[in-house]
Amino acid sequence: MSELLHISSNPHIRSTSSTNSIMMTVVLALMPAAGFGIYNFGPRAGLVILVCIASAVLTEFLFGLCRKRFTIDDLSAVVTGLLLALNLPATIPLWMAALGSVFAILVVKMLFGGLGQNFMNPALAARCFLLISFPTAMTNFVCDGYTGATPLAALKAGEQVNILDMVIGNISGTIGETSMIAILIGACILLLTGVIDLRIPASYILSFAVFVTIFGGHGIDIAYLSAQLAGGGLMLGAFFMATDYVTRPITKKGQYVFGIFLGIMTGIFRLFGPGAEGVSYAIIIGNLLVPLIEKVTMPTAFGYEKGGRHER
Amino acid sequence: MAKLTFIGGIHPNDGKNLSKRKPIEDILPKGEMVYPLSQHIGAPAKAIVAKGDRVLAGQMIAEAGGFVSVPIFASVSGTVKCIEPRRVVTGDMIMSIVVENDCLYEEVEMAPKAPLEELSREDIIGIIRDSGIVGMGGAGFPTHVKLSPKDPEKIDYVIANCAECEPYLTSDYRRMVEEPEKVVAGLKILLRLFPNAVGILAVEDNKEDCIDTFRSMTQGDPQITVKALKTKYPQGGERQLIYACTGRKINSTMLPADVGCVVNNVDTIVAVYRAVMEGHPLFERIVTVTGDAVVNPQNFRVRIGMSYQEILEAAGGFRIQPEKIICGGPMMGFGMFEMNVPTTKTSTALLALTVDEVAAMKPGPCIRCGRCVEVCPGRVVPSLLADCAEHFDEEGFLQHNGMECCECGCCSYICPAKRPLTQEIKSMRKIQLAKRKK
Numbered sequence: 001m002s003e004l005l006h007i008s009s010n011p012h013i014r015s016t017s018s019t020n021s022i023m024m025t026v027v028l029a030l031m032p033a034a035g036f037g038i039y040n041f042g043p044r045a046g047l048v049i050l051v052c053i054a055s056a057v058l059t060e061f062l063f064g065l066c067r068k069r070f071t072i073d074d075l076s077a078v079v080t081g082l083l084l085a086l087n088l089p090a091t092i093p094l095w096m097a098a099l100g101s102v103f104a105i106l107v108v109k110m111l112f113g114g115l116g117q118n119f120m121n122p123a124l125a126a127r128c129f130l131l132i133s134f135p136t137a138m139t140n141f142v143c144d145g146y147t148g149a150t151p152l153a154a155l156k157a158g159e160q161v162n163i164l165d166m167v168i169g170n171i172s173g174t175i176g177e178t179s180m181i182a183i184l185i186g187a188c189i190l191l192l193t194g195v196i197d198l199r200i201p202a203s204y205i206l207s208f209a210v211f212v213t214i215f216g217g218h219g220i221d222i223a224y225l226s227a228q229l230a231g232g233g234l235m236l237g238a239f240f241m242a243t244d245y246v247t248r249p250i251t252k253k254g255q256y257v258f259g260i261f262l263g264i265m266t267g268i269f270r271l272f273g274p275g276a277e278g279v280s281y282a283i284i285i286g287n288l289l290v291p292l293i294e295k296v297t298m299p300t301a302f303g304y305e306k307g308g309r310h311e312r
Numbered sequence: 313m314a315k316l317t318f319i320g321g322i323h324p325n326d327g328k329n330l331s332k333r334k335p336i337e338d339i340l341p342k343g344e345m346v347y348p349l350s351q352h353i354g355a356p357a358k359a360i361v362a363k364g365d366r367v368l369a370g371q372m373i374a375e376a377g378g379f380v381s382v383p384i385f386a387s388v389s390g391t392v393k394c395i396e397p398r399r400v401v402t403g404d405m406i407m408s409i410v411v412e413n414d415c416l417y418e419e420v421e422m423a424p425k426a427p428l429e430e431l432s433r434e435d436i437i438g439i440i441r442d443s444g445i446v447g448m449g450g451a452g453f454p455t456h457v458k459l460s461p462k463d464p465e466k467i468d469y470v471i472a473n474c475a476e477c478e479p480y481l482t483s484d485y486r487r488m489v490e491e492p493e494k495v496v497a498g499l500k501i502l503l504r505l506f507p508n509a510v511g512i513l514a515v516e517d518n519k520e521d522c523i524d525t526f527r528s529m530t531q532g533d534p535q536i537t538v539k540a541l542k543t544k545y546p547q548g549g550e551r552q553l554i555y556a557c558t559g560r561k562i563n564s565t566m567l568p569a570d571v572g573c574v575v576n577n578v579d580t581i582v583a584v585y586r587a588v589m590e591g592h593p594l595f596e597r598i599v600t601v602t603g604d605a606v607v608n609p610q611n612f613r614v615r616i617g618m619s620y621q622e623i624l625e626a627a628g629g630f631r632i633q634p635e636k637i638i639c640g641g642p643m644m645g646f647g648m649f650e651m652n653v654p655t656t657k658t659s660t661a662l663l664a665l666t667v668d669e670v671a672a673m674k675p676g677p678c679i680r681c682g683r684c685v686e687v688c689p690g691r692v693v694p695s696l697l698a699d700c701a702e703h704f705d706e707e708g709f710l711q712h713n714g715m716e717c718c719e720c721g722c723c724s725y726i727c728p729a730k731r732p733l734t735q736e737i738k739s740m741r742k743i744q745l746a747k748r749k750k
Contacts, residue, residue, distance in 0.1 A: 006636040006668040007647040009735045011721030013324055013479070014669055017728045019676050074676060116677040116729075250682040250693065301713040302551060302691040303563025 019115075023075035025195050029186035030082050030240065036182040037175035041090035045175045049085040051094050055101035056081030063110045076115050080104050083123035083240060086176020087233065087280070088130070091140045100126040120287045121247045124237075124280050131280070141172040152231035153276040155224070163223060166230040177233045187239035196243040199255040200262075204238045205229065207263025215271055234266065237279035247287040254290075254297035261293075262286045315517065317542035318552040320689040322722045324545060324643070326518070327480040331602045334610035336486045339626045340388075341618035345413055346398050346654035347373060347384050348406040351616075352452040354380030359409055365392045369615075370420040370593055372444075373409050382444045382454045386411055387595035387615035389418035401620075401639040401646050401653050408654070411617070422591040433464070433505050436588060443587035444594045444657070449473060449484075449548070449577035450644060452658040455584065458576070459505055461569035467506040468572035471557055472499050472581050474515040474522065475541055475548030478641030481661050483598035484578045486611045488515070488522040495578055496529050496536065498585035502576065503535055509574075511536040512557050518543040545643060546720040550575050552689050564716050594657060601627040605634035605664035614655055620662055621651040634664040635671070643721045676729040684723035684733055690716045694723035698733045701740035709740050717741060 038046045060077040064070045081101050088097055104126035109118045131138045141150055150173045151161040165171050169179025176183070190196045209225060218224040229235075242248060242262055249258050262282050269278025300306050350356040357374035367373055367386040374384040390413045397405040425431070425439055441456035461467060472495065476484040488495060499511045513526045517540045530536040541547050541556050551562055553575060560571040568575050576584075579597060586592040595616050602609040607628030614623055620639070624630070638645040640660050684694035692713045700709040714737060723733040 005634070005647070005649050006671050007649050008636075008668075008670055009732070009738065010638075010640075010642075010644055010646065011724050011734060012636060012638055012642040012645065012647065012665070012668070012670055013725060014673060014730060015322070015324070015726050015728075017726075018673075018730065019679055019728050022679070022681065022728055076679075114677060116679050245679050245681045248680075250680050250685055250695065252682075252685065255682075298693065298712065299685070299691045301563060301716040302555075302689060303561040303566065303716070304713075 019074045019076070022195055023079050025190065025193050026079050026240070027075065027082060029189040029195070030079075030086065030176070032182040032185040033086055033176040033179065033236065034082065036169050036179040037086065037090070040169060040178060041175060045090040047094065048088055048090060048092060048097050048175060049082065051097045052085035052088070052101045053078055053081035055098040056084070056105050059102050059105040060110065063106060071114060074115060077105055080109070080122045084126050086236065087123060087127040087174050089138065089141050089173075090175050092130075092137055096130060096134055096137055100130045103129050116246055118246055119290070120284055121241055121244045124241055124283055128280050128284055150232065150276065151227065152270075155227050155231060156270075156276045161227050161231070163226050163230060166227060174233065177236045180230045180235050183235040183239060187235075190239065190243075196239070199252065200242050200248060200259040201238040203256045203259025204242055204262045204266075205234070207260040208234065208266050209263075211264055211267030212271070215267065228270070232270070232277050233279040237266075237283055238262075241279070241283050242286070247290060249290050249293045249297065251294055251297045251299055253299070254293045257293050257297060258286055258290065261289065315542040316514075316539055316556040317544060317547065318555050318689055319691070320687050320722065321544040321546060321552070322687050322725050323543075324479050324725060327602065327642075328482050328485070328518075330480065330604075330609040331600050331611055332482040332485055334482075334486075334608075336490055336598055336611045336613050337626075338613045339623065340415075340417060341413055341615050341622055342415060343413065343619060343622055344393065345386070345388055345390070345411040345615070345617040346408045346619070347386070347411070347617045348398065348400050348408045348654065348656060349374055349384065350406050351384065351656040351658065352382055352446040352454055354378065354382075354454055354457075356407065357381060357384045359395050361392050361409065363392055363394055366390070367392060367411060368418050368420045370422055370595060372593070373411075376441065380454055380457050382441060382446055382456070383593075384409070385444055385593045385595040387617050388413045389416050390414040399650065399653055400656070401648055401659075403649065422593075424589055424591045428501065428504075428588065431504075431588070436501065436505060439587050440584055442593075443583070445580060445583045445587060446594075446657050447577055448579040448583065448597060448657060448660075450640060450658050450660055452656075455576065455580055458574060459502070461567075461574070464506050465508055466572055467509045467569065467574055469512055469558055469574070470499065470502050470506060470509045471512045471514055471553060471573060471575045473548050473550075473553055473575055473577045474513055474519070475553060476519070476578075477516060477543070477545045477548040478643055478660070479545070480602050480663050481600050481641050482602070483600045483611055483660055485519055485522065487578050487582060487598055488519065488525070491582060492522070492525045492529060494582045494585045496526065497589070498581035499536060501584055501588050502574070502581065506574070513538045514541055514553055514557050515539070516541050516543045516547055545722065546689060546718070549689065549718055549720055551718060564718075597655075597657065597659065599623060599655060599659055600661040602661060603634065603638075603664035603666075605630050605632050605666045607631045616657055616659075617654050619652050619654055620648070623655065623662060624651060624664075630664060632666045634666055636665045636668040638663040638665070643725070644719075673730040675731050678729055678731060681728060683726045683728065687722040687726045689720060689722065690718050692716050694733045694737060695731070697740075698731060698736040701736040706740075706744070710744065714740060715744060
């Protein structure tokens with residue numbers, strides 16, 4: 001035999017899906033929401049998206065340069081940058097957007113060990129960082145055609161909102177959160193390609209709906225409930241943020257627990273908090289509880305009674 | 313009826329089309345034959361021939377070395393050349409009997425010991441032991457031990473493992489297509505050992521034709537049922553198979569007999585049939601030679617002991633120089649570094665792949681996608697166990713049920729970060745098993 005054979009331990013085959021292909025799918029799935037954001041808020045929204053992605057990738061590249069370990073080819077920085085941009089208002093100063101990306105990649109992700117090691121969703125952590133640092137710029141939703149408060153804020157103030165507009169997305173808000181339809185198209189892409197499953201989004205949205213019905217003070221009011229579901233960052237959060245692999249429980253049971261926790265927290269923030277929004281904070285707090293949730297929801301090994309394990 | 317299955321598992325490209333329509337072809341070895349004395353789990357067999365002895369096909373050349381051990385039979389006629397350590401597929405040097413093949417293929421006289429009706433339970437188990445039969449699906453556990461549980465009355469199910477879930481393998485499939493009557497008759501022999509048992513022919517539903525054949529053959533037979541299983545790897549794993557067929561669960565510390573089950577592979581069952589009905593000891597088996605690097609992928613009836621090189625030549629040799637050659641299937645098989653090693657009782661296949669996709673992939677960091685948890689049939693958390701193994705955290709490994717891993721390879725297969733999860737867990741398990749023995 002002329003050439004040497006490869007030797008390795010079994011299994012000798014691998015599935016075709018890779019970290020890179022998963023990230024690519026997420027980017028694709030975010031395209032409808034991003035596209036609608038640009039259509040809704042004008043080219044400036046596109047600029048914010050580009051700035052966020054570019055600064056996220058550049059930050060990871062520079063960090064890699066220092067450590068001589070290059071990781072940008074896994075595309076995870078692109079996903080983080082894009083997600084952050086979709087969570088910002090189109091009017092945000094570009095340097096703030098860039099700063100958000102740097103914070104997300106450098107502080108939240110790379111300093112904790114890079115991909116897979118961050119304990120908070122980088123994009124959401126950066127959004128919350130910006131929200132606390134620059135509250136005015138972050139809630140400046142004035143955009144031609146749409147003024148002032150988001151429908152959710154209007155709803156909280158007791159005003160009437162147009163639910164159809166909220167579903168389509170002809171409302172003010174952050175770049176990517178306004179159109180429920182665009183987000184759901186993206187969610188379908190993720191679900192059909194198996195990148196995410198329904199465990200977290202379904203338990204999140206359902207528990208939130210139940211919470212709002214019980215404590216919202218409107219009883220079973222379909223219009224109010226639909227406005228709550230379509231408004232704000234709930235859909236984007238439930239399908240794209242809460243399902244972030246790194247910062248959600250890895251155990252199946254834990255994912256339900258996580259989803260229900262997020263639903264309740266979002267409900268509390270929205271109904272009893274000072275602001276109209278609550279998704280970002282709910283998910284961030286949920287992220288912090290992930291190790292605990294995982295610990296108590298470890299699966300029972302096959303062939304053992306519940307809670308039983310190997311004692312040897 | 314809902315498909316019978318288990319939780320977890322994967323759907324790899326099965327590659328069975330390469331060889332599934334090729335009838336079993338007999339090939340006779342030309343070169344020297346090597347019989348490793350340890351082809352099974354348990355004590356090695358003891359050689360009972362010496363250098364220079366003439367042996368015939370079907371003649372016992374090594375006797376069982378204990379209760380958990382089986383004899384070994386010559387598969388050709390010829391002269392014993394030497395008894396010395398020889399290289400086997402796993403790379404180990406194993407004491408082996410080497411026979412110079414005289415190409416006459418003279419056989420000893422083989423006849424059944426007595427009509428089946430006159431055989432007692434002990435007789436049948438004795439014949440199975442003395443015919444050298446072991447689990448031929450890959451594990452190589454002596455069959456007579458499996459058939460001797462403490463309390464035979466407590467066995468409710470005798471399951472014929474006809475799943476053949478391993479990709480590329482078609483030897484069991486061809487067996488079922490060409491000799492279904494022997495499978496059914498073999499299963500009936502096993503049922504004689506267990507008065508309260510029902511026989512189950514468990515077939516994956518990608519072998520529709522076998523399911524139909526078995527159904528029509530066993531129609532009206534209260535003793536045997538045919539069960540169609542969902543096609544999914546590792547459906548033929550013992551624990552998964554028992555669960556899919558009976559809903560009963562066993563863990564790594566239990567035996568199938570603990571939940572009233574006995575599981576045997578198709579080829580093993582046919583070997584039992586031939587031993588009991590024809591007095592034919594185990595010295596042949598079906599081997600699939602396949603893979604995209606092979607000229608004519610097909611199924612052979614080989615004499616155990618012939619070298620892989622000869623089987624490969626019978627299949628036309630290599631079309632293209634392969635990067636990787638595997639003994640067995642792609643999920644559970646061994647990577648081979650040399651072709652001139654003997655086939656044994658547990659050789660299921662020779663798989664030659666032109667491209668080694670594993671070598672081309674660079675492992676990355678875990679992104680915690682949870683797919684390994686999703687596919688793990690042992691219901692453990694492979695990513696966590698691999699972390700424990702990597703950091704040599706023995707306590708954590710045991711605490712998170714690391715020993716429940718069945719090493720099926722699903723986690724490594726599915727991992728998008730291409731982490732060698734199974735491999736890490738496997739090496740840690742080996743260390744723990746070795747410690748336990750001390």
